[in-house]
Amino acid sequence: MSLPSLNDTIAAIATPPGKGAIGVVRLSGPQALEVAARLWRGADPRTLPGGRFSYGRVVDPETGEVLDEGLLLVFRAPRSYTGQDAVEFQVHGSPAVLRRVLEACLQAGARPANPGEYTLRAYLNGRMDLAQAEAVLALIEAESDAARRQALRGLSRALSTKIEALAQRLLDLLAHIQALLDYPEEGVEPHEAERVIAQVLAEIERLLATTAAGRVAAHGARITLVGAPNAGKSSLLNALLGYDRAIVTDIPGTTRDYLEAPLEIGGVPVIAVDTAGVRETEDAVERAGVERALELAREADLILFLADRTQPKPTPPELPWERTLKVATKADLPALWEDPEYLSVSSKTGAGLEALRRAIRTRLLGGLSEGEVWIANERHAEALREARAHLLEARHAPEDLMGLSLQAAVEALNRILGKDVPEEVVDRVFRNFCVGK
Numbered sequence: 001m002s003l004p005s006l007n008d009t010i011a012a013i014a015t016p017p018g019k020g021a022i023g024v025v026r027l028s029g030p031q032a033l034e035v036a037a038r039l040w041r042g043a044d045p046r047t048l049p050g051g052r053f054s055y056g057r058v059v060d061p062e063t064g065e066v067l068d069e070g071l072l073l074v075f076r077a078p079r080s081y082t083g084q085d086a087v088e089f090q091v092h093g094s095p096a097v098l099r100r101v102l103e104a105c106l107q108a109g110a111r112p113a114n115p116g117e118y119t120l121r122a123y124l125n126g127r128m129d130l131a132q133a134e135a136v137l138a139l140i141e142a143e144s145d146a147a148r149r150q151a152l153r154g155l156s157r158a159l160s161t162k163i164e165a166l167a168q169r170l171l172d173l174l175a176h177i178q179a180l181l182d183y184p185e186e187g188v189e190p191h192e193a194e195r196v197i198a199q200v201l202a203e204i205e206r207l208l209a210t211t212a213a214g215r216v217a218a219h220g221a222r223i224t225l226v227g228a229p230n231a232g233k234s235s236l237l238n239a240l241l242g243y244d245r246a247i248v249t250d251i252p253g254t255t256r257d258y259l260e261a262p263l264e265i266g267g268v269p270v271i272a273v274d275t276a277g278v279r280e281t282e283d284a285v286e287r288a289g290v291e292r293a294l295e296l297a298r299e300a301d302l303i304l305f306l307a308d309r310t311q312p313k314p315t316p317p318e319l320p321w322e323r324t325l326k327v328a329t330k331a332d333l334p335a336l337w338e339d340p341e342y343l344s345v346s347s348k349t350g351a352g353l354e355a356l357r358r359a360i361r362t363r364l365l366g367g368l369s370e371g372e373v374w375i376a377n378e379r380h381a382e383a384l385r386e387a388r389a390h391l392l393e394a395r396h397a398p399e400d401l402m403g404l405s406l407q408a409a410v411e412a413l414n415r416i417l418g419k420d421v422p423e424e425v426v427d428r429v430f431r432n433f434c435v436g437k
């Protein structure tokens with residue numbers, strides 16, 4: 001495996017497949033302006049300044065046939081996304097047009113770009129670090145506002161800056177230790193090393209503590225509704241969705257199989273799962289449904305345990321309570337019991353639903369505050385865990401060995417930024433990109 005050359009001029013359709021108002025074909029590489037000149041009838045891209053548009057026509061470089069009219073945009077190295085000379089053809093968003101414009105670029109001397117190759121070039125040219133490149137991918141994949149916000153923070157180097165600062169503190173400590181080894185008469189300060197390591201460890205722990213919430217914000221969560229028959233699970237699912245997805249009747253045991261519905265709660269993408277009411281039963285089908293409900297509860301990121309306030313307070317089934325929110329239903333009717341641990345809601349009037357949404361969001365995202373850096377990427381979490389292990393080693397090592405552990409911790413942190421990473425790691429990151437990005 002080896003990374004592709006930066007010297008080829010690459011071409012790709014940058015807009016998604018299908019019809020759209022506008023479609024973009026782009027070129028990047030040392031020959032981008034020359035290649036563009038062969039298929040452009042308008043202002044000469046070779047003499048246009050960077051950042052300037054030209055209105056004109058794209059032609060087949062061999063026959064001169066007009067393929068479309070559109071705009072051409074010139075970027076001059078290093079002031080472009082990739083850091084190379086680059087050209088965009090902004091044409092009509094028609095698959096037939098885009099295919100021909102791409103073919104014209106290839107005829108004129110470009111080669112087709114590999115998936116992620118534009119962003120790979122940006123990375124290899126030092127326009128962004130590896131964590132930023134991953135943030136570009138996360139941004140394109142973002143399907144919720146929480147995911148978008150988190151990716152944008154990565155793109156603006158919020159994580160990168162933090163990691164750099166941690167690595168720098170360890171490097172300063174390393175230099176200090178080295179100086180003490182070389183000039184022992186200068187006097188040793190053993191507490192200094194301990195203090196710095198403890199502080200960096202605390203920061204790493206804090207970042208690692210955000211991984212569960214970070215993953216939920218980026219990829220969404222599964223929320224399973226469980227409770228006795230007639231507790232109001234299906235009604236609550238419908239109320240959260242805003243339409244009647246599940247069947248609701250006053251007959252206990254209405255829901256037999258489980259049912260999933262996607263929705264967004266407080267900016268977090270969620271799959272809500274309605275299940276069969278949990279009770280002892282002789283009915284084989286119902287029993288299978290009950291078993292499945294408990295299984296789905298165990299797999300869920302969050303469980304809503306529903307209890308009907310108009311009925312005697314139920315004995316709850318065995319549930320992982322640290323992942324469970326207790327909900328008292330039918331708040332519009334007179335209650336037989338009260339319990340401050342339960343959130344009261346009415347699916348009929350909507351009372352309490354907003355508070356429930358907020359509680360769900362808080363539970364899923366933990367105490368994460370808006371401006372904070374979260375870890376949603378498993379590669380980053382892995383590197384942080386490795387850095388932590390080396391720092392724990394360093395803490396109890398004699399000074400001569402401490403240096404080695406600190407060095408290893410710095411290397412683990414740097415890997416997040418893509419410094420000194422093996423090619424297959426880079427390759428694995430960019431393999432997930434689409435063509436044209």
Ligand SMILES: Nc1nc2c(c(=O)[nH]1)N(C=O)[C@@H](CNc1ccc(C(=O)N[C@@H](CCC(=O)O)C(=O)O)cc1)CN2
Pocket residue numbers: 051075078079080081088
């Ligand atoms: N038409 C178009 N829209 C796009 C992109 C693109 O490539 N083309 N992008 C691609 O993903 C994103 C924007 N990212 C970009 C990042 C840097 C530069 C760039 O040319 N930077 C230069 C010049 C900056 C300036 O003129 O101030 C630089 O940083 O030096 C362009 C796009 C989203 N929108």
Ligand SMILES: Nc1nc2c(ncn2[C@@H]2O[C@H](COP(=O)(O)OP(=O)(O)OP(=O)(O)O)[C@@H](O)[C@H]2O)c(=O)[nH]1
Pocket residue numbers: 227228229230231232233234235236247248249250251252253254255256275276277278329330331332333345346347348349
């Ligand atoms: N007044 C009132 N009635 C409700 C409310 N929520 C549910 N109900 C009624 O309670 C009964 C049972 O509701 P469902 O949503 O089907 O209960 P379930 O928990 O899904 O029941 P199973 O599917 O049998 O396990 C229905 O008659 C609903 O109309 C509520 O907030 N207020």
Ligand SMILES: [Mg+2]
Pocket residue numbers: 233234235246247248254255274275277
């Ligand atoms: Mg039901």
